[in-house]
Amino acid sequence: VDARAQAIEELYAERYVPFRNALATVTGSRESARDCIQEAFARALAERQRYRGDAPLAAWVWKIALRVALESRKRPHALPLEDSADPGLLEPERDPELAAALRRLSPRRRLIVFLRYFGDFSYAEIAAACDVSEGTIAATLARAHGELRAALTAKGAAR
């Protein structure tokens, strides 16, 4: 087994559950997310020679997974990957306040929040997955934090 295949297998072993949970916010169910993750890692293995190593492997595989998920939803091809996803909590009734606060975010910010808190992605991984700089991700997350804090605080005060 070559080094890239070994790295992909290690990534699968370490990050499968966070990847599935983050992707489930895009696909709408854990089962479909699982199928997409399996397909994504299979594609990653098959196309591993195309991985240049200039970005974190997790980001490269995530982009494949997101593409697989959006392909299964027949997304419009004109949109960039991260802009065509409209992620949401699987069970919003379990935390309605958080679900409502998240819905106020733009889809792109919501996806970045899910990558951060469901997918355990580092700033560098999110930046590579979204093809932007780490600074942009830091700024985006800071704004998302501000919006979420405002929404959650308002809800808490109203209670």
Added chain:
Amino acid sequence: VIDAIDVELRERFAALVDDADDSDWFEVRPPQRSLRTPLVIAAALALTVAVAAPAVGLPHRIVRLFSDAKPAPSPVAKAFAGFDQLTGTDPAATPREVLTTRTGPGETRRSGSRRPRAALSAARSSFDFGTAPPKGPARNASSACSASP
């Protein structure tokens, strides 16, 4: 303030996380094929080629055998060509009689008094164009049917 919201979000998202691990790496990576199957396929192909090649080549050899043969002598060629133009001949007649007897379209030559078996025997013995025709059918008929009264 950011750290506080970060901590709060971590806690709230952690409460929503599904920790069930249904991963299966062997489902991702199909099992490696052993070398046995390709070897069996290669051996079967080689055997097929070995058996089929002579069968495919044989008809060509047969065709070449006939096309490369020496042409027939001129008398034979003429005689065989003449057969195509004869109609209404008697199969019991000698080849020479058939060749020398002309019959019109729709006519049938009478075979005379010779018996068919004797006539056939005479025809067989006289088919060699280099020899003289038999003197008469009676001799051949008597030799061919010596047992008959």
